[in-house]
Amino acid sequence: MQMELDASETLAGAELDPGDELIVRLAGGRVHRIVLKSAWAGVRKRGPLPYADLEGVISYCISCMLDVDGQHLHLSRVIPSQNNFRRPSAAFGMHIWLDAVDDIFTFLNEEHGTCRPHRKCRLAVWDARGRICPMLLHPWCPLPSGKLRLEKCYRGEDTWLGPYSGAECHGGW
Numbered sequence: 614m615q616m617e618l619d620a621s622e623t624l625a626g627a628e629l630d631p632g633d634e635l636i637v638r639l640a641g642g643r644v645h646r647i648v649l650k651s652a653w654a655g656v657r658k659r660g661p662l663p664y665a666d667l668e669g670v671i672s673y674c675i676s677c678m679l680d681v682d683g684q685h686l687h688l689s690r691v692i693p694s695q696n697n698f699r700r701p702s703a704a705f706g707m708h709i710w711l712d713a714v715d716d717i718f719t720f721l722n723e724e725h726g727t728c729r730p731h732r733k734c735r736l737a738v739w740d741a742r743g744r745i746c747p748m749l750l751h752p753w754c755p756l757p758s759g760k761l762r763l764e765k766c767y768r769g770e771d772t773w774l775g776p777y778s779g780a781e782c783h784g785g786w
Contacts, residue, residue: 616633616634617635617637620637620638622743623744623746624739625739626736627735627737628730628732628735629736630649630733631733634646634648635648639707640740641740643706645706645707646682647680647738649678649679649733649734650678650679650680651677652676652714652733653677653714654674654675654720655716656672656673657671657672657674657691658670659671670721672691672693673717673721674691675692675711675713675716675717677689677734677736681704681705682705688701688709689711690711707738708738708741709736709737711734712735713728713734713735714733717782722782723782
């Protein structure tokens with residue numbers, strides 16, 4: 614299947630199955646072709662959960678292999694990880710964020726809202742020359758000096774799509 618995406622003022626999402634082609638038009642007119650080659654997920658660590666008497670998924674990894682304009686690009690994320698709070702690297706004039714792969718539902722449940730991709734892999738893409746959000750954002754509450762730390766968020770286990778209570782994706786709410 615072939616899909617088209619025009620880069621807008623903020624990020625745009627696309628869901629792909631292996632072999633699908635995403636044509637991305639950047640703000641300056643450049644066109645890139647992204648083909649999903651494969652996507653997968655796996656448990657990195659199971660064990661007792663922090664703050665609970667439960668065994669569960671403590672961390673997992675999602676990955677995908679892309680072909681971008683004929684060049685291979687491997688994206689991978691560990692969840693939860695402090696790295697999930699940083700902007701992804703730029704490649705080919707774009708930021709490409711690996712959001713989710715449907716394989717996580719072989720070891721996690723979906724009981725806190727809908728978050729499962731309709732296809733094998735969900736990506737977010739935006740022009741590297743722009744911001745993820747067109748307006749300047751600022752903290753709405755007092756934050757400790759330095760960085761926001763993962764271990765201070767939802768018991769340290771539940772960043773976006775993290776294993777809530779070791780068994781569930783939270784679906785954004």
